[in-house]
Amino acid sequence: MAKLELLQxxxxxxxxxxxxSWHPLGKIFASxxxxxxxxLWGKEGESWSTKTVLVDGHQRTIREVSWSPxxxxxASASFDGTTAVWDKKSGQFECxxxxxxxxxxxxxxxxxxxxxxxxTCGRDKSVWVWEVAGEDEYVCEAVLxxxxxxxxxxxxxxxxxxxxxASYDNTVKMYKEDQSDNDWTxxxxxxxxxxxVWSLTFDKSGKRLATCSDDRTVKIWQEFGPDNQEGVxxxxxxxxxxxxxxLSGYHxxxxxxxxxxxxxxxxATACGDDIIRVFKETDDSDxxxxxFDLIHTKLNAHSQDVNCVKxxxxxxxELVSCSDNGEVKIWKFTEQ
Amino acid sequence: MTKLAxxxxxxxxxxxxxxxxxxxxxxxxxxxxxxxxxxFDLIRNINDPEHPLTLEELRVIEEKNIFVDxxxxxxxxxxxxxIPHCSMATLIGLxxxxxxxxxxxxxxxxxxxxxxxxxxxxxxxxxxxxDKERVAAALENxxxxxxxxxxxxxx
Numbered sequence: 368m369a370k371l372e373l374l375q376x377x378x379x380x381x382x383x384x385x386x387x388s389w390h391p392l393g394k395i396f397a398s399x400x401x402x403x404x405x406x407l408w409g410k411e412g413e414s415w416s417t418k419t420v421l422v423d424g425h426q427r428t429i430r431e432v433s434w435s436p437x438x439x440x441x442a443s444a445s446f447d448g449t450t451a452v453w454d455k456k457s458g459q460f461e462c463x464x465x466x467x468x469x470x471x472x473x474x475x476x477x478x479x480x481x482x483x484x485x486x487t488c489g490r491d492k493s494v495w496v497w498e499v500a501g502e503d504e505y506v507c508e509a510v511l512x513x514x515x516x517x518x519x520x521x522x523x524x525x526x527x528x529x530x531x532x533a534s535y536d537n538t539v540k541m542y543k544e545d546q547s548d549n550d551w552t553x554x555x556x557x558x559x560x561x562x563x564v565w566s567l568t569f570d571k572s573g574k575r576l577a578t579c580s581d582d583r584t585v586k587i588w589q590e591f592g593p594d595n596q597e598g599v600x601x602x603x604x605x606x607x608x609x610x611x612x613x614l615s616g617y618h619x620x621x622x623x624x625x626x627x628x629x630x631x632x633x634x635a636t637a638c639g640d641d642i643i644r645v646f647k648e649t650d651d652s653d654x655x656x657x658x659f660d661l662i663h664t665k666l667n668a669h670s671q672d673v674n675c676v677k678x679x680x681x682x683x684x685e686l687v688s689c690s691d692n693g694e695v696k697i698w699k700f701t702e703q
Numbered sequence: 704m705t706k707l708a709x710x711x712x713x714x715x716x717x718x719x720x721x722x723x724x725x726x727x728x729x730x731x732x733x734x735x736x737x738x739x740x741x742x743f744d745l746i747r748n749i750n751d752p753e754h755p756l757t758l759e760e761l762r763v764i765e766e767k768n769i770f771v772d773x774x775x776x777x778x779x780x781x782x783x784x785x786i787p788h789c790s791m792a793t794l795i796g797l798x799x800x801x802x803x804x805x806x807x808x809x810x811x812x813x814x815x816x817x818x819x820x821x822x823x824x825x826x827x828x829x830x831x832x833x834d835k836e837r838v839a840a841a842l843e844n845x846x847x848x849x850x851x852x853x854x855x856x857x858x
Contacts, residue, residue, distance in 0.1 A: 383839065401839070427843050428839065428840070428843060430836075446839075446840050446843060471840075472840050474836070490837075490840070517837070519836070535830075535834070562830070563830070563834065581830075581833070581834075620812065621833075639812070639835075640812075670809070670810065671809060671810075672835070691809075692809060
């Protein structure tokens with residue numbers, strides 16, 4: 368039997384906690400929400416506590432926080448229409464750059480694996496790619512207007528500069544820079560969900576993507592490249608993404624977030640029914656038509672909607688989650 | 704410029720009677736579960752954004768269109784716009800949602816939807832009302848919050 372054991376429940380935020388993000392080494396994490404502050408949490412002995420509180424960066428709700436791959440920067444996306452970049456060159460975290468351009472709420476922000484690119488998206492239906500141009504300097508490389516509704520989430524491929532975005536228009540799109548003219552273009556549209564796609568997560572290889580939606584399903588997508596043995600016709604494209612698995616019937620309300628562990632391969636979901644669920648690919652799973660088992664259901668993980676779940680990047684099977692009622696929780700997963 | 708209301712001359716209905724208070728409800732030892740009537744009472748007096756009338760008087764809200772499941776912590780409210788192209792449908796739904804978010808215990812999952820077949824953009828309105836992120840962002844808009852507060856002031 369697998370179990371998800373509560374290590375600690377952390378309070379300190381007022382109102383909705385929208386997002387949590389691990390530092391790349393997994394010893395610190397950040398949380399943000401309706402109270403317009405970012406809290407950095409660290410472990411002392413066996414217990415987690417607030418190390419720093421970042422204030423005055425935003426005028427409205429902070430929707431998402433994201434650590435740079437080097438761990439020296441934090442980017443925060445806010446309903447105030449801006450994205451702030453925080454660094455600790457002075458010894459403590461300060462906001463030294465503000466990225467402006469979105470017309471209204473910024474919903475998500477993510478760093479590319481090299482740390483040289485940032486992506487943001489928002490209610491103005493656009494996705495922006497920013498390049499780190501120098502100290503505290505960020506230049507907009509592209510404004511991508513291919514979604515026709517609110518864009519909820521952006522995420523980068525784990526090893527290359529491929530960007531994915533999820534939207535209220537029920538689709539996921541992927542973008543790449545065309546090496547011939549340095550133009551960013553949409554290279555794929557992933558269509559299958561029947562309502563808002565709230566979040567997405569690549570697996571370790573970057574060959575698979577998991578998405579979650581208001582339609583109460585999780586979908587697993589797989590990339591088929593030029594060398595594919597399955598005979599998938601690429602229709603002049605470099606690769607094609609196909610939905611190879613739909614997990615339906617498990618969630619009773621909207622699924623707000625999904626996280627794919629890079630070391631264990633386990634998938635965890637955050638749901639509007641207050642439950643955290645953990646899925647595992649079955650041992651005899653067919654690579655082209657994979658199957659997943661629900662191996663754990665944590666009822667009442669929070670007393671209200673679960674907004675975000677993230678596996679610790681160190682691979683120690685810790686999971687952090689947050690909820691509408693101001694709570695952040697740290698969990699330990701064990702599979703027996 | 705004053706905008707003319709979408710439905711200039713809506714049908715107006717009588718208000719229902721006040722809830723009768725039974726002896727069981729006066730008894731502190733008996734747990735009163737939140738029921739259909741209680742949710743109805745929370746929202747019946749919300750004002751229409753365009754008319755000096757309540758949502759009950761316009762039959763936008765009726766007790767029979769409210770569903771409560773205490774065990775599952777679910778409250779579903781279906782409202783009926785006075786006309787199928789009512790441009791105020793989202794605002795009315797938002798006012799109902801805000802009133803219930805403020806008045807009900809936080810354990811409840813509140814769903815507010817247009818009654819099936821009563822609005823041209825029913826699906827789009829329902830999707831927007833169900834998107835809690837967009838609702839949260841809307842509630843940070845001071846102008847909008849003022850309008851909503853005016854609608855629910857008597858509730």
